[in-house]
Amino acid sequence: MSGVGDQQLxxxxxxxxxxSAEIKAIALKLMATGGxxxxxxxxxxxxxxxxxxxxxxxxxxxxELVTVLISDVYTxxxxxxxxxxxxxxxxxxxxxxxxxxQTFREWSLANPEGFRLIYGDAVPGYQPPPGGPAADAxxxxxxxxxxxxxxxxxxxxxxxxxxxxxxxxxxxxxVSLVRAEFPDLPPAAVAxxxxxxxxxxxxxxxxxxxxxxxxxxxxxxxxxxxxLDLIHSLGLTPPEAARA
Amino acid sequence: MSGVGDQQLxxxxxxxxxxSAEIKAIALKLMATGGxxxxxxxxxxxxxxxxxxxxxxxxxxxxELVTVLISDVYTxxxxxxxxxxxxxxxxxxxxxxxxxxQTFREWSLANPEGFRLIYGDAVPGYQPPPGGPAADAxxxxxxxxxxxxxxxxxxxxxxxxxxxxxxxxxxxxxVSLVRAEFPDLPPAAVAxxxxxxxxxxxxxxxxxxxxxxxxxxxxxxxxxxxxLDLIHSLGLTPPEAARA
DNA sequence: TTGGGAACTATACGGCGTGAAGTTACGACA
DNA sequence: TGTCGTAACTTCACGCCGTATAGTTCCCAA
Numbered sequence: 001m002s003g004v005g006d007q008q009l010x011x012x013x014x015x016x017x018x019x020s021a022e023i024k025a026i027a028l029k030l031m032a033t034g035g036x037x038x039x040x041x042x043x044x045x046x047x048x049x050x051x052x053x054x055x056x057x058x059x060x061x062x063x064e065l066v067t068v069l070i071s072d073v074y075t076x077x078x079x080x081x082x083x084x085x086x087x088x089x090x091x092x093x094x095x096x097x098x099x100x101x102q103t104f105r106e107w108s109l110a111n112p113e114g115f116r117l118i119y120g121d122a123v124p125g126y127q128p129p130p131g132g133p134a135a136d137a138x139x140x141x142x143x144x145x146x147x148x149x150x151x152x153x154x155x156x157x158x159x160x161x162x163x164x165x166x167x168x169x170x171x172x173x174x175v176s177l178v179r180a181e182f183p184d185l186p187p188a189a190v191a192x193x194x195x196x197x198x199x200x201x202x203x204x205x206x207x208x209x210x211x212x213x214x215x216x217x218x219x220x221x222x223x224x225x226x227x228l229d230l231i232h233s234l235g236l237t238p239p240e241a242a243r244a
Numbered sequence: 245m246s247g248v249g250d251q252q253l254x255x256x257x258x259x260x261x262x263x264s265a266e267i268k269a270i271a272l273k274l275m276a277t278g279g280x281x282x283x284x285x286x287x288x289x290x291x292x293x294x295x296x297x298x299x300x301x302x303x304x305x306x307x308e309l310v311t312v313l314i315s316d317v318y319t320x321x322x323x324x325x326x327x328x329x330x331x332x333x334x335x336x337x338x339x340x341x342x343x344x345x346q347t348f349r350e351w352s353l354a355n356p357e358g359f360r361l362i363y364g365d366a367v368p369g370y371q372p373p374p375g376g377p378a379a380d381a382x383x384x385x386x387x388x389x390x391x392x393x394x395x396x397x398x399x400x401x402x403x404x405x406x407x408x409x410x411x412x413x414x415x416x417x418x419v420s421l422v423r424a425e426f427p428d429l430p431p432a433a434v435a436x437x438x439x440x441x442x443x444x445x446x447x448x449x450x451x452x453x454x455x456x457x458x459x460x461x462x463x464x465x466x467x468x469x470x471x472l473d474l475i476h477s478l479g480l481t482p483p484e485a486a487r488a
Numbered sequence: 489t490t491g492g493g494a495a496c497t498a499t500a501c502g503g504c505g506t507g508a509a510g511t512t513a514c515g516a517c518a
Numbered sequence: 519t520g521t522c523g524t525a526a527c528t529t530c531a532c533g534c535c536g537t538a539t540a541g542t543t544c545c546c547a548a
Contacts, residue, residue: 016494036365040535053537054496062536119453120364121280135458142459161469169461194460195447195470202446203439209363214379215386216438217413225405226439233477260525284504297506298527306505 020058022048027069031113039066066117067132073114074137080107082144093151094236100148101200101227105220108204115208119201135173143177146193150182153189155235162188199230264302266292271313275357283310310361311376317358318381324351326388337395338480344392345444345471349464352448359452363445379417387421390437394426397433399479406432443474 026047030038041062045052059065084103088095108115118134149156165187167175178190203226206212207219216222228238270291274282285306289296303309328347332339352359362378393400409431411419422434447470450456451463460466475482 019495041537042535051497052535053498056537057495116365119449119455121360121453138455138458159473164465171459174459191460191466191469194456194466195473198447198450198466198470199443200446201450202444203442205363205449206442206445209365211363211382212438214382215415215418216435221408222435222438222442225435226442229403229439229477233473263526285506286504295528296504297529300506301526 016058023055023058023065024069024072027065028073031069031117032111036113036117039069041065067134070117071133071137073111074118074134074141077104077107077111077114077118078137078140078144081141085144085148090151092239093148094231095239096151097148097231097234097236098227098239100144101223101230104200105204105207105223108208112208115204119205120209135171139171139174139177142174142190142193142197143181145197146178146185146190147181149189149193149196149234150185152234152236153185156192156233157186157188159233159235160188160192162186165191196230199226260302267299267302267309268313268316271309272317275313275361276355280357280361283313285309311378314361315377315381317355318362318378318385321348321351321355321358321362322381322384322388325385329388329392334395336483337392338475339483340395341392341475341478341480342471342483344388345467345474348444349448349451349467352452356452359448363449364453379415383415383418383421386418386434386437386441387425389441390422390429390434391425393433393437393440393478394429396478396480397429400436400477401430401432403477403479404432404436406430409435440474443470 023044026044027039030040030043030047039062041055042052045055055065059068081100081103084099085096088099090096167187170187170190174190178185182189203212203219203223207223212219212222231238267288270288271283274284274287274291283306285299286296289299299309303312325344325347328343329340332343334340411431414431414434418434422429426433447456447463447467451467456463456466472482
């Protein structure tokens, strides 16, 4: 609209974006130090030398801010596991799955508050919006796992039930992500990927929330054995380095 | 101390116990209707026609009340799965595991707030005490699962890594529960039971928190397949009724 | 130069957990 | 039966929270 700000953002818009980013950054800092409950508009504003109500100019409500934070953090998690996976060649299917899974746990242990923000009811009254941007990150994660399952599918399929799965039982967004990359993969493979997700999520979730601490002292070993068992059950050969 | 109250509680103690129970009952009702966040001392007191501070005569702090609630609810869950398991004869190892697992999911779906109370950060600032009574329920759950694994151990052991497990890496309370009933079981079996717990917990947790809803429409099928796969991987034969 | 609008503050309301002090009434003992 | 300790409960207070409404400041463009 203005003559100045077409090639780059106008001064107003730039300041606005900076403030918005600062709000998110401080929210993440507060979350990292004091847990997800510590994300309060008043605390953020205090940290910024502002009034709590000033934040309403950037986010309509606290839940909206939380939604954006979840999306950001979830994207960070997915990027981490995908980077670890892609550090290994396509030919090393077992290694890629192992890398994905280990990075999933390591990221979660390094960012327990982020894990709780994504997967728990971290923030008191928060209700996740149905189709929000966090769903995209979840689809990315599942599609990535499906890709790892796809690499094992020729051998894994014989151990899986084939019947009863139909594409229309899966979310369209997820389906389009998967079928774009693996047109010939049957829906049973996506179901298997979801089960794999559940297996990995289960142990990590128990560990993050402290439910393993009162039972067993070495959750890393437990997780490693679980992932190797998973790799084996998919008909893959575990990487040499992992057999030790 | 008093001449009256030796065979039964004194009037004071009885009233006290009744009030304490009423507080818990109302807290559970509030949780069932409004989610775990709805457990507030003020709301409970309002429901009882009292002042919030009156509750401090029964529970030193809100967290103490929550701890008691968690213990109660956890015990309820464990009792439910154990009852389902024990409805089948010892000879039907696969059926007992299936019953335990299915009841675990069904209880969780019927009491999602209870599940979140036990396994999530349902209550805003709550920090679980380390050795609290909830740990006992967790030990009972794990010991129960270990019993189910024990029934399959002769066939399952060949597929499990044996080395690297030692009793001193497990919690003493859990160890004593397990060894009292299964003196000859190796620690690797308890580790396997914890992994089984993780597998079951993972899918149920994803479902309860709504992370499956955006991916797949039939989480019951997913869970059923997972449990049957688990039974198979333990070297057990799935019950006839479950093969359909 | 001026007017529109974005950014922010001031004030207020109801809800929360919790501490300190004051009140009431029950129950044991002389 | 009268007295008194004490358990049970209320009242008041403080600081936290999200958020609605109204008012203020100040930049930027016409």
